[in-house]
Amino acid sequence: MPNSPVVPTIRRRRLGSTLKRLRNDAGLTLDEAATAVGWKAPKLSKIENAVQSVRPADVTNLLKAYGTSDPEVFTALESLARDANKKGWWQTYSGVVFLPYADYISLETDAEQIWEWSPLLVPGLLQTAAYARETIGGATTSRTPEEVTSLAEVRQARQAILSRPEGPPELWAIIHEAALHQRFAVRPTTMRDQLRRLLDVSEMPNVTVQVMALDSTVHPGLVGGFSLVHFPGPIPNVVLLENVMGATYVEDDNDTAHFTKAFERIRAAALPVEDSLALIARLEEGHRK
Template identity: 35%
Template sequence: MVPRTRPTVRRKRLGAVLRRLRLAAGVSMEEAAQRIDGDKPKLSRIENGRMNVRRLEVEALLDLYGVTDRATVGALVELARQGRRKGWWHQCGQDLDEGFQERLDLEDDAVRIHVYQPFLVPGLLQTPEYARRVIREAERDAGDAEISKWVEMRMARQGIFGRSPAPGFVCVLDEAVIRRRVGGPDVLASQLEALRERARPPEVTIQVIPFGEGWHAGLDGAFAIHGYPDPLELDIVSIDYLDGTLYLEEDASVERYRRAFDQLRASALSSRQSMELITRYARELREEVVEAR
């Protein structure tokens, strides 16, 4: 029996592109499998991201599909090579569940990340103090040492902003996020000040949808869109729920979320206006802290 292998994001992206190219070329699974001395189950595992594919196999499939553009061939061969690479988090010594590893894979390779969050500041923008309060509430059975490790991991994730080039990051927040007093006024004030410092359009853009906007396209909940530079670009939508994360890759589904995100940005204050709102509320919180002392 062939062991079940978790489909990493890189392998899923490569498999999805290879499947699209096969279908566009009108090649059957049997014919493609024969080209790489395999069978239909092997090709299916490749296209589903459950099996590594060698460079020679990628080149053989692309030749069969009539793909001759050197840039496309080179990019897909490189993606196959990266499918065997382990991310930085494998050295952290923590037992990470598969869903969280998939999230780290998404962030590590993305060239653009669009996030909508109606509840909390996204992990990629959280301060250590804010993150600690969020994690402590979510993991009530965890001890201080374990919580500290998770906070360190969350801060390490923010290293993607130090990449060259860094991913373009656009974050739309509901006003409830900047009003919700996670950790109390002091912790929230520091978090809002950190948002103000982090916002540097176009690299990092933060916008807020004010309460006065009423209905908007994000009332169904949080989501993120991760974009990649591959040939036949494959964007992936992630939606968190109580027991895990749902990933959407089908074109029609992804396009709906792209449109929803565009509508959310249109409903939000501009980046400048959002920073003014965040700064004003942070100042109010600081005054409250001083008065309480």
């Protein structure tokens, strides 16, 4: 039975937490801030805790009450309020795209930068259709073949953000070399085509690909992969952690700062970009022999 229509609640959470931080920075209590815009404190509390949506015009009034003057802050938060409950293209796949995944797609859509540390797989934004089908089908314990096909289509559709004309996000992907040696029995050319895809997409000005060599030094990425999503203006970063049971989000500023430092150390331990692409090219050539 299809799940209920997905609402991108993570947008509301990001908006609410940002408004709360700006209120605290202004030194205002809930009562004081609510009174300044003609509300009761419970209404503002619900907005800050993502229980209730808020209109862009109301966000503008709140920011003025908080003494905010940066136009980028107004633009970013008004846009977030406008899009908080907007349905995305992924609604077409609501039968297979459940809430945590829909949340992440909405994060990608809003992102300014995406940092990916992927020790086991090529990141979804860089996968070929065949690679996506094989890896989704191989990893799932409960999806039907039809659902696997739909999820592979979703993964391909997500990649449109990398080439959209209105400010595509910058993607920095670090992939462990072990992931590039994966073999596919059903379609042996899958990995060769995937390696070629990595070389092709790395030519895009907003995409950087690095490889973590098999003989690299120790680094924070040894404890697992993660995606760190950056947003414009004052909107806090979000980290995605995935496992066989689904996705977990890290949204606290202090916690996401740890992942930022970890990624910087992972990036320093990986092969330089030119050496990474040379390694991918050698592996791709090996598949042609």
